[in-house]
Amino acid sequence: MVIGLPSDHLRKGRTMDTKAHVLEQIASNLYKGEDDVVATLVHQALDQGMAPAKILNGGLIAGMDEVGKDFKAGDLFVPEVLIAARAMHAGMDILRPLLAEGEVPSAGKYLIGTVQGDLHDIGKNLVKMMLEGAGFETIDLGTDVKPDAFVAAVREHQPQLIGMSALLTTTMTGMKATIEGLEEAGLRDTVKIMVGGAPLTAAFAEQIGADAYAPDAATAVDVARNLMGV
Amino acid sequence: MTEQIPIETLHPTIRMLSDEQIEAIHHASLDILSGTGIVMKNEVGRELLVDAGAWESEGRIKIPPHLVMDAIASASPRIPMFNRLGELTMPLEAGKVFFGPGSDCPFTIDVETGQRRKATAEDVRRIAHLCDSLAQIDFVMSMGSPSDVPPLDHYLHSFISMIRGSVKPNVYTANNREDMEDIYRIACAVAGGEDELREKPFMLHYAEPISPLLYNDESVDKLLFCAEKGIPVTYPPSPNTGGGGPITLAGALALGNAESLVGLALTQLVRPGTPFLYGMNTAALDMKSAIVSYGSPEWPLGMAACADLARYYDLPVWGTAGAADSKVVDAQAGIEAAISMMSAFLTRCNLVHDVGYIEYGTTSSMEMLVVADEIIREVRYIMGGVEISERTLAREAIHRAKPGGGFLADDHTLDNWKWAQWRPELIDRMRYDRWVEKGRKDMATRANERARQILAEHQVPPLPEAAEEVIAEVLKEREDSAKRTT
Numbered sequence: 099m100v101i102g103l104p105s106d107h108l109r110k111g112r113t114m115d116t117k118a119h120v121l122e123q124i125a126s127n128l129y130k131g132e133d134d135v136v137a138t139l140v141h142q143a144l145d146q147g148m149a150p151a152k153i154l155n156g157g158l159i160a161g162m163d164e165v166g167k168d169f170k171a172g173d174l175f176v177p178e179v180l181i182a183a184r185a186m187h188a189g190m191d192i193l194r195p196l197l198a199e200g201e202v203p204s205a206g207k208y209l210i211g212t213v214q215g216d217l218h219d220i221g222k223n224l225v226k227m228m229l230e231g232a233g234f235e236t237i238d239l240g241t242d243v244k245p246d247a248f249v250a251a252v253r254e255h256q257p258q259l260i261g262m263s264a265l266l267t268t269t270m271t272g273m274k275a276t277i278e279g280l281e282e283a284g285l286r287d288t289v290k291i292m293v294g295g296a297p298l299t300a301a302f303a304e305q306i307g308a309d310a311y312a313p314d315a316a317t318a319v320d321v322a323r324n325l326m327g328v
Numbered sequence: 329m330t331e332q333i334p335i336e337t338l339h340p341t342i343r344m345l346s347d348e349q350i351e352a353i354h355h356a357s358l359d360i361l362s363g364t365g366i367v368m369k370n371e372v373g374r375e376l377l378v379d380a381g382a383w384e385s386e387g388r389i390k391i392p393p394h395l396v397m398d399a400i401a402s403a404s405p406r407i408p409m410f411n412r413l414g415e416l417t418m419p420l421e422a423g424k425v426f427f428g429p430g431s432d433c434p435f436t437i438d439v440e441t442g443q444r445r446k447a448t449a450e451d452v453r454r455i456a457h458l459c460d461s462l463a464q465i466d467f468v469m470s471m472g473s474p475s476d477v478p479p480l481d482h483y484l485h486s487f488i489s490m491i492r493g494s495v496k497p498n499v500y501t502a503n504n505r506e507d508m509e510d511i512y513r514i515a516c517a518v519a520g521g522e523d524e525l526r527e528k529p530f531m532l533h534y535a536e537p538i539s540p541l542l543y544n545d546e547s548v549d550k551l552l553f554c555a556e557k558g559i560p561v562t563y564p565p566s567p568n569t570g571g572g573g574p575i576t577l578a579g580a581l582a583l584g585n586a587e588s589l590v591g592l593a594l595t596q597l598v599r600p601g602t603p604f605l606y607g608m609n610t611a612a613l614d615m616k617s618a619i620v621s622y623g624s625p626e627w628p629l630g631m632a633a634c635a636d637l638a639r640y641y642d643l644p645v646w647g648t649a650g651a652a653d654s655k656v657v658d659a660q661a662g663i664e665a666a667i668s669m670m671s672a673f674l675t676r677c678n679l680v681h682d683v684g685y686i687e688y689g690t691t692s693s694m695e696m697l698v699v700a701d702e703i704i705r706e707v708r709y710i711m712g713g714v715e716i717s718e719r720t721l722a723r724e725a726i727h728r729a730k731p732g733g734g735f736l737a738d739d740h741t742l743d744n745w746k747w748a749q750w751r752p753e754l755i756d757r758m759r760y761d762r763w764v765e766k767g768r769k770d771m772a773t774r775a776n777e778r779a780r781q782i783l784a785e786h787q788v789p790p791l792p793e794a795a796e797e798v799i800a801e802v803l804k805e806r807e808d809s810a811k812r813t814t
């Protein structure tokens with residue numbers, strides 16, 4: 099799917115008629131991963147006097163939302179999403195210093211890691227990248243994360259969500275141990291817990307007392323949003 | 329008349345890389361090792377490399393070419409593998425190709441109900457049992473992680489189930505050194521002692537480093553254990569294109585080659601001549617679903633290139649074929665298995681694993697194994713080439729034949745039909761009406777029936793009593809230590 103106007107339209111140097119228009123242009127160029135064009139357009143919007151927060155929400159995030167939707171529907175390839183995310187960063191780099199404290203919107207704070215004994219991280223990293231694209235602030239604990247380390251990180255960072263990844267039947271049990279650790283520390287109710295990985299099932303997630311399971315990265319974003327009540 | 333020397337039959341092979349391409353990959357790999365370096369998490373591994381001339385810089389270990397070349401020179405070009413009865417059935421050496429299943433799938437397709445469910449220790453035994461009977465399957469692997477035993481005992485139970493289920497050589501996986509030790513004890517009891525096991529190894533260990541360039545503690549520890557005991561071992565990295573490896577196959581090969589050669593070097597530093605099976609897994613990370621694709625053409629392409637590299641180093645080589653991304657045994661699964669197994673044969677990959685995987689290595693299927701057995705038979709027939717000789721040129725039969733009349737009843741046909749044509753066993757060539765009469769069965773249905781028949785009828789010689797005793801001992805010790813820790 100294509101939204102807005104094609105980017106070569108912009109390269110030809112046509113000026114924007116309305117403010118709404120420039121936001122659409124940002125979104126559509128972000129969708130196509132045109133990072134330089136997105137940066138130029140963000141400057142243009144600022145020059146027009148548009149508020150940074152408005153550019154962020156109406157342009158960058160709106161564009162990334164479309165990307166997320168189409169990835170979920172199977173219309174986009176992973177690199178297309180990552181190229182779009184690169185364009186998002188190009189815009190964010192300009193806006194971030196201009197945004198007031200508290201104006202940087204976050205869909206939620208998400209702590210993620212691969213459980214103890216497990217070194218698989220390709221899937222975990224992809225989930226993280228997709229969450230970031232959807233506006234979550236992520237904290238990545240890496241691989242081989244012991245239950246204690248999860249608990250300590252929850253205490254330190256106070257995330258709303260935790261994601262645990264396990265690709266091995268031998269390490270899946272680490273998820274339950276982590277949940278128990280959080281219970282003991284009195285932190286279980288402060289977070290929603292998501293789990294994923296090849297040997298997992300929704301039934302397993304329920305059985306160990308997790309809040310949700312997601313079979314892939316695109317679903318993970320939706321599930322995370324649901325858990326945040328968005 | 330002087331007896332003439334027969335015309336040699338050409339057996340087709342493929343080469344994927346030219347000499348120049350091989351050298352270029354080899355050089356890139358050496359540059360990766362000496363210029364970029366590896367991360368080594370195992371202390372003994374680190375010391376071995378540094379003592380042999382590697383150096384540490386910027387948190388990496390950098391490995392000079394001579395260290396790698398010495399290892400290649402001291403490695404054995406062949407690994408003779410035996411079955412557990414002490415017969416040499418699988419000499420991993422130039423020109424030979426052996427097939428077998430893969431390890432550790434979390435799920436299996438229940439052969440009775442057709443349901444996808446968690447694998448059990450009994451599944452591992454039954455799949456080994458099936459493989460024991462399938463003529464084209466040369467070795468066994470677990471094909472499942474038993475969900476009905478404590479997680480840390482998965483690999484131990486898998487090993488026990490494999491050797492109970494089949495006499496064929498096996499390729500086994502393990503969690504850590506403790507597993508390795510327990511498995512080794514059992515294996516010694518099966519072989520009749522440590523020396524017997526070393527002389528006639530019936531098992532080969534499979535561990536892996538983590539691409540790119542990370543050597544985690546446990547995997548190196550398992551590798552070193554094998555070198556200490558003389559257990560044949562493979563240590564293939566998985567530079568999956570776009571995932572663990574660069575998106576381009578050349579880069580994945582250069583990286584995988586570098587990583588595999590470090591594994592080789594570690595074993596040779598512990599014990600020169602340690603039987604080491606060279607190889608790498610070059611599947612593609614699918615950019616839509618983000619699965620690591622077991623049916624991707626990148627895999628056979630990479631395997632063929634990898635086999636060329638192995639020949640250049642004069643090392644036996646590991647590969648992958650007969651696996652599918654399909655969730656069921658259907659046309660897609662057949663295509664994926666046939667293309668990869670044909671490639672494996674053409675490239676003369678020595679030990680080809682993962683036969684019978686479906687759902688990109690998440691699920692095992694007995695039907696898929698039975699189908700693969702048929703594909704291997706057919707591919708093998710093609711590899712036979714075309715014999716050109718007096719008996720096959722059929723001069724007299726052609727001379728005799730009535731123009732336009734055919735050869736069906738000719739003596740030459742009647743004398744040679746049995747060997748001159750391939751005959752299917754599972755593939756269906758019935759005429760339509762008969763096929764309907766026989767129940768309109770598709771390939772997967774016939775494979776299912778065959779698998780169940782084998783399970784019901786095939787007999788496997790039991791393990792020596794001494795081995796069962798050691799198994800009981802080991803399991804008891806595990807139970808006791810589990811009780812102690814809880």
Ligand code: B12
Pocket residue numbers: 215216217218219220221222224225260261262263264265266267268292293294295296297311312313314315316318431432433434472473501502534535536537538539547565566568571572617618619620687688689690
């Ligand atoms: C690549 C791979 C490896 C690489 C890992 C490299 C890395 N940096 O991650 C290497 C080669 C190192 C490796 C090692 C091993 N592996 Co491995 N590996 C795989 C393989 C082929 C693909 C996994 C992958 O990366 N897929 C691509 C990513 C994008 O997908 P994904 O991981 O499934 O993630 C997606 C979803 O699951 C979900 N998800 C994942 N995590 C999370 C988390 C949250 C919170 C959410 C919401 C969602 C979510 O979203 C992701 C994105 O869409 C699988 C096969 C398979 N069928 O999965 C085997 C597999 C997982 N490995 C397996 C095994 C056995 C091992 C080893 C033990 C082998 C050995 N004997 O040494 C070691 C273990 C090392 C260790 N201690 O961890 C088995 C596991 C079997 C089992 N029963 O447990 C599998 C199934 C293969 C098999 N059949 O044997 N492996």
